[in-house]
Amino acid sequence: NAGVMQNPRHLVRRRGQEARLRCSPMKGHSHVYWYRQLPEEGLKFMVYLQKENIIDESGMPKERFSAEFPKEGPSILRIQQVVRGDSAAYFCASSPPYGQLNTEAFFGQGTRLTVV
């Protein structure tokens, strides 16, 4: 039973390019969360998605950032026109379907985005 898979592990983009980060949740998990960790900082919530539905995007910057979790395939975090301040580690987590009590979220290894 594979864990949460994120790819790529490392991504380098020039300023103004687009970054696409992928996350495949654990088998049987239908909820995906994206977090960002800036250097020397904690985990900042970005967005919470179910299949084909954004539940909470209160942590997403208003511009350039978007996320999706289609019916088929991985969840995608997309950053358009990247700037140096977007350089960070982006972590994806998944959890079982709504209604299962007292379960934890499982994290992927993260994607380290470097904007040059």
Add this chain to the structure above:
Amino acid sequence: DQQVKQNSPSLSVQEGRISILNCDYTNSMFDYFLWYKKYPAEGPTFLISISSIKDKNEDGRFTVFLNKSAKHLSLHIVPSQPGDSAVYFCAARLNNFNKFYFGSGTKLNVKP
């Protein structure tokens, strides 16, 4: 709005002694609490959890205490080992909403 707070960014402890990591929360509706451990360049891994109906949960060297009246959570590691050196995040969840709220983390350094 930081609903889960870890006010100590770092903690240094001698090997063999007790490490106590603290966490405070503001939302009384949280009903499940978790601790995660994170090594550099890796994703956080689940360590231990506690339901709001309990006040203590123990797993080997790790014990989590919950004080609901004070809205306070703590993780005790005893005895501490150098391999415990990592960043520890506390988290809280609303079971009827399935969203996890994380603290900012405490970097634990266990000195040999």
